[in-house]
Amino acid sequence: MKCPIETRENAEVLLAYCSRSLDAERTAILDDHIRICPGCREFVEGQRALWKALDAWEATPVSADFDRRLYQRIQKEVSWWDLLMRPFRPLLFRQGLPIAATAGLMLMAVLLFQHPAGAPSPPGPESAQVEGLAPEQVEHALDEMDMMREFNRLVRPDTTEPKM
Incomplete structure (x- = not known):
């Protein structure tokens, strides 16, 4: 038999031997090999010490508010948006905020220079409609008003006639 420590496949057999999950025939073969091979004997002794330590290990009791704290941490899981924005967050405050403020000031300056405070504002839609009337339209409207007054x-x- 080839030494189990030297080959990966046989190392798994050695672990199965330590956990006592091998059949009797293979266990007998490994018993003979372990008596001869100091490397395998040391490995088996280390595994047995580990198994004994795990059996003797007492887990510390869980605190009373463990479940509450665990559920709070689960609920505080980060959303995918936060994960995406996390690398850019320092840039937004360090560089983005001053850039946005500068852009706002530039926009205000452009708007102020386009429409200075002393300049008259462009005519509204009502004045454009009055200026666009033809004299015939005005005469026609006055005639209709006279006709309505007569009616x-x-x-x-x-009734007395209203004065204009």
């Missing part, structure tokens, strides 16, 4: 006088003869 009102005929329908209600007792």
